[in-house]
Amino acid sequence: MLGALVAVVLLLVAPAGAAQAAGGEAMQSFAAVYDVQADGSMKVAETITWRFPSGEQRHGIFRNIVVRMGYNNEENRYRYYDLTDVAVSSPSGAPDAFSVSDYGAAKQIRIGSATEYTSGTQVYKVSYTLHNVLNPITADGRPATGTAPADTVELNYNVFGANELTERDRVSVTVNAPAAATKVLCYSGPSGSTTQCSGSAGDPSRFSAGPLASGDAMTVIASFPASAFGDVHADVRTGGAGSSVGSEAAPAVNAAAWIGGIGAPVLALAVMGMLVWTRGRDERYADLTPGLSPVPSPAGGPTGGTGPTRTAGGTGTAGTPATVRGGSPTVAVQFQPPKGVQPGMVGTIIDETANPIDVSATVIDLAVRGFLRIEENEGGGMFSRTDWTLTRLEPPAGERLLPYERSLLDGIFSTRGDVVQLSELKNTFATTLKSIQRQMYQEVVTRGWFRSSPQTQRGVWQGLGVVIAVLGGLLLFYGRPAISAILGGGFSGGVALGIGLVLAGVIVWVLGGRMAAKTAEGSAVLAQSLGFKEYLTTAEAGQIAFEEASNVFSRYLPYAVVFGVADRWARTFAEVARAAEAANQPLLMPTWYVWSGNAFPDFTGIAAGVESFSTTSTGTFTSTPGSSGSSGFGGGGFSGGGGGGSSSGSW
Missing domain, CATH: 1.10.3630 (yeast vps74-n-term truncation variant fold)
Incomplete structure (x- = not known):
């Protein structure tokens, strides 16, 4: 039965995965080397392998490097990371001209040429220096001041912010410093996630994560002895359990779990597919030229497409004109x-x-x-x-x-x-x-x-998908051992049911994104x-x-x-x-x-x-x-909780 479950799982996930591999845009790899300097700056060297959408041409890519962030929730004060020494090249031969410009709270490094195109998979090497990146930390984990000298120096840096919408298959970060790191942490996932990624302390320190989905942040934290550094400081500016069921029930429960594990994604695919077909496709007027909508006939009923028409954009018409679903608009x-x-x-x-x-x-x-x-x-x-x-x-x-x-x-x-x-609107206008x-x-x-907000239409279904997937994850990691103890034996079907619910949740989430239908x-x-x-x-x-x-x-x-x-x-x-x-x-x-x-x-x-x-x-x-400027250790760290950060895209 395990083979059957694997077959069903592969059948359900292969089309989406194949489509992404064939045509989806992503960073196939992101490898960065952070050379931390004794003065608190950091020389960054990024090697980015970028897969452009299949069959499409782009001019190049861009990197948005955060240089301004609010500081300790202090009003009218922000932390600044000066960005200098930008250089770009492309070992694969993609256009590597670049410009650097302000992009809100970031500096945008725009790579490529407006008169040239590129496609397929390309490699870019991007280097720059960020200043005042390190945090001086006292022995009790507070930001060091003149009266409270630093015991350690920390790099608490967002490799990516939660606004990075490009998927990343593999991410690796190497941190070199004047002294070996004494301890490290790495977090990845949505903003606020405490899910740890791989990190090893030493000289150098190494971090890795992946794959990272759209919206996933990644934060690396490394602690060094303060004696190896000079006057390190932040550049802060003014601006703006129960009774046993008995082992006799275990076979029936396991069988039910296997049936549920296989049936959940199949049922989700069938139900959501039907809903997308019947409710998630756009409506259009039947027998009318695209771009036109009916007006009332002289008798007050709809013209049915044979009488006068008006341009679209009004507030509605009398009667109930015939409509159909699906099809692409003729332009x-x-x-x-x-x-x-x-x-x-x-x-x-x-x-x-x-x-x-x-x-x-x-x-x-x-x-x-x-x-x-x-x-x-x-x-x-x-x-x-x-x-x-x-x-x-x-x-x-x-x-x-x-x-x-x-x-x-x-x-x-x-x-x-x-x-x-x-x-003046930066950091204040998002609400x-x-x-x-x-x-x-x-x-x-x-x-x-x-008929209702497209954001709400998508959000309700995608929220349901998240709930189903989370229930599957909870079953896998927490519920399965508890149920196994109640049954007095193994609960092998729990793995199948957990995976099935996760897959069902993913299906509901993906297809739920197509439930915003136009009238x-x-x-x-x-x-x-x-x-x-x-x-x-x-x-x-x-x-x-x-x-x-x-x-x-x-x-x-x-x-x-x-x-x-x-x-x-x-x-x-x-x-x-x-x-x-x-x-x-x-x-x-x-x-x-x-x-x-x-x-x-x-x-x-x-x-x-x-x-x-x-x-x-x-x-x-x-x-x-x-x-x-506080320490990222001591239970307060999370994905996206460091300084700086970046996001990317193609143009």
């Missing part, structure tokens, strides 16, 4: 966005998620509509990039804000006056962001695109949105009239940011501007975005600035405080 070019559908709503309907980039695009849209002005401010230093000043303006007449838009505007300005630097995202989900329900009206809006994206990526300069060009550029730019095609949109308008100049009809530049370039502003410069703003604001909005 036809649309020369304007869906009527009354803002960029943040387009981003939410496209992937059924209110992403931070949708919020950033909303800020840009509010600027285009006259609610605020965005002004670049050049920073100083080799790796510093532009900060932005946001200025609240008098609300334009005739313009009304949706609830999530007003919350966003108030969240930026209400406690800081009418002028605020984007960088406001979550509220805005909840309102965006409510808005798509109000508009009739979903027919939502599918109509999706079709129009995809059609508008097609226009933004194929528009030609000769199609755009000079007298409309400036207005069209600004109105459509936030949508281009959501779609990730802002650079393409800007190049089109650069051609329009040249043609207009030749015809002695120069175009007016937008006033809602104040460019800080050293020459006259142009469309490509403004679009590049806006795209950089959207990237930086996304990181700023999601940044949270988290570092301290």
